[in-house]
Amino acid sequence: MDVLSIGETMVVFSPNEVGPMRYAHSFTSHIAGAETNTLIGLEKLDIKTGWISQLGNDELGHKILSFVRGEGINVDAVQLIEDAPTGIFLKEKVRQDQTRVHYYRKGSAASLMTNSNIDKDYIAKFKYLYVTGITPALSESCKETTFHLISIAKQLNLKIIFDPNLRLKLWSEDEARETLLKMISLSDIVLPGISEGEFLFNEKSEEKIAQNIIEHGASTVVVKLGSKGAYYHNENYAGYATASKKIEVVDPVGAGDGFAAGFIAGYIDGLSIHEAVEQACNAGALVTTVKGDVEGLPSKEEIEKMKNTKITDDV
Numbered sequence: 001m002d003v004l005s006i007g008e009t010m011v012v013f014s015p016n017e018v019g020p021m022r023y024a025h026s027f028t029s030h031i032a033g034a035e036t037n038t039l040i041g042l043e044k045l046d047i048k049t050g051w052i053s054q055l056g057n058d059e060l061g062h063k064i065l066s067f068v069r070g071e072g073i074n075v076d077a078v079q080l081i082e083d084a085p086t087g088i089f090l091k092e093k094v095r096q097d098q099t100r101v102h103y104y105r106k107g108s109a110a111s112l113m114t115n116s117n118i119d120k121d122y123i124a125k126f127k128y129l130y131v132t133g134i135t136p137a138l139s140e141s142c143k144e145t146t147f148h149l150i151s152i153a154k155q156l157n158l159k160i161i162f163d164p165n166l167r168l169k170l171w172s173e174d175e176a177r178e179t180l181l182k183m184i185s186l187s188d189i190v191l192p193g194i195s196e197g198e199f200l201f202n203e204k205s206e207e208k209i210a211q212n213i214i215e216h217g218a219s220t221v222v223v224k225l226g227s228k229g230a231y232y233h234n235e236n237y238a239g240y241a242t243a244s245k246k247i248e249v250v251d252p253v254g255a256g257d258g259f260a261a262g263f264i265a266g267y268i269d270g271l272s273i274h275e276a277v278e279q280a281c282n283a284g285a286l287v288t289t290v291k292g293d294v295e296g297l298p299s300k301e302e303i304e305k306m307k308n309t310k311i312t313d314d315v
């Protein structure tokens with residue numbers, strides 16, 4: 001198998017109407033979790049993946065497990081536990097252009113993961129470990145487990161790919177900065193957003209952010225610049241890539257995870273760094289054209305189609 005990840009996946013409920021949630025009557029549910037979003041994106045691009053996690057042995061836990069398994073991800077390392085619930089969150093569109101997220105995940109099954117969830121023989125089946133800054137923010141034991149997993153993966157020569165995915169609702173700024181910098185120093189490939197780079201290094205320019213990350217030991221950095229595309233820097237090349245076409249954004253959440261999937265798949269398939277970043281931009285853009293974090297993740301054919309369309313303002 002190719003890419004392994006660890007993290008929490010939840011059911012997200014969103015009111016069907018725009019406005020403060022206290023007045024909402026009906027909700028739509030989706031499955032969401034940064035790591036499985038990326039793994040699902042990878043499966044759609046023919047990369048074989050596995051997921052380490054814990055879910056409650058409850059209705060929502062079974063719903064998530066069936067969904068993730070149905071997308072092709074190996075779930076041999078996912079445990080259903082009795083004494084804690086599956087996490088959920090609510091995504092409220094307060095106004096058309098203002099989204100608020102409310103987590104109900106403290107004490108969730110995933111937040112109770114420990115080093116005992118890590119099985120060396122299972123990790124040895126993979127070539128890459130994809131981690132985000134969300135998992136160590138879930139609890140002290142999840143933080144310890146994340147670093148334990150990274151150290152075993154390094155012993156087994158897996159390449160470490162890291163997306164900071166800063167979530168300041170989950171921890172303090174100081175703890176986040178210290179932990180994310182430590183994760184960067186253990187990673188081969190780092191995929192920050194520009195505002196995460198600014199938070200971590202107090203630098204506004206993508207070149208300086210990438211330089212700082214390279215100095216921490218990574219060999220490849222891709223800084224996401226939103227609708228402007230992304231800046232990349234590795235041992236041989238530095239430059240910019242953008243999506244091939246402008247699209248109409250329906251739901252921006254999940255774009256970064258789609259971007260990671262597009263990039264990692266391109267990297268594994270041996271594309272040039274420029275082509276891999278362009279594929280990442282196209283995948284991230286396509287995610288935003290559909291409601292939900294994973295429903296818009298594209299296949300190879302859809303990415304190819306987008307690539308072959310000239311840049312235009314048409315949607």
Ligand code: KDG
Pocket residue numbers: 008032033034035037134167253254256257293
């Ligand atoms: O990356 C999109 C995520 O924000 C979403 O899927 C939920 O994992 C999530 C989180 O912790 O915010």
